[in-house]
Amino acid sequence: MWLLAMAAVAVDAVAQHADLAALRRIAEGDGAGLAELYDRHGRASFSLALRIVRDQSEAEEVVQDVFVQAWRQAARYESTRGPVVAWLLMMTRSRSIDRLRHRRGLPPLDGDGESVVRNLPDATIPFDWQLLGAEQVQAVRTALDDLPLVQRTAIELAFYEGLTHAEVAARLEQPLGTVKTRIRLGLLRLRAAIGEALA
Known part of the structure; x- marks a missing residue:
């Protein structure tokens, strides 16, 4: 559903320009550009990851993976593919789904109730919906x-x-x-x- 919400967000031209400038700096090896991008979009990425994987530590790892990937691929980003935030959230979704698939390949957890807690639905309003x-x-x-x-x-x-x-x-x-x-x-x-x- 987050993707549908994103479709409704009109990305501000100023924000997109700032994101593109941060990506250019990242491509040049400037860590401050990555920090700036993370400050703007890290929370949305975490919210989406948590909604999919339903585990805080895994969601944090997904976000870390996404921003490492952004660091490595900043020079290859093409603005014609859409806003930077959409690129980051698509990477977040893909990484989160990869984690779910990996988890499904593992044996079930012991009967200590941890699996029940892990599968409880997240009742909080997703961050991407809060932006709308x-x-x-x-x-x-x-x-x-x-x-x-x-x-x-x-x-x-x-x-x-x-x-x-x-x-x-x-x-x-x-x-x-x-x-x-x-x-x-x-x-x-x-x-x-x-x-x-x-x-």
Whole structure:
């Protein structure tokens, strides 16, 4: 769902310019540029990671990995691919899902109740939603609610629970091609609806 919220955020041109300047400095080996980028987007990255992995120490490790990757790849960033914050959050999502997949390959925890605590849902308002204004939040919620149930379910499983398309297909007992089509069409409808609502 964080991705849908991001789609509604109109990235301020000044903030994007500052992010690009920080990335240029990072590419030149300036650690202060990385600190500046972390100060602006570290909390959003942590919030997203925590929402996916549901473990504070793992979320912290994900954020560290993301900013190390930003340090290494700053020179290769292309502004035509979108805002810097979106790039960082996509890396955060990918790293978080990688951790979930790794965790699934491990044997279950002992029956000491730790697994129950770890799987409790996070009731806090995600940081990315806190960044949105009331009008933007309502536009995203309305657009998501207006999707056909099959599209909304597939999108929520993929983006909120971090499942791959194949895992969504298995969970919904639907062909992989059908799931991919539902997610693609749903995202296109969301983009159009949010754009109209915020225009």
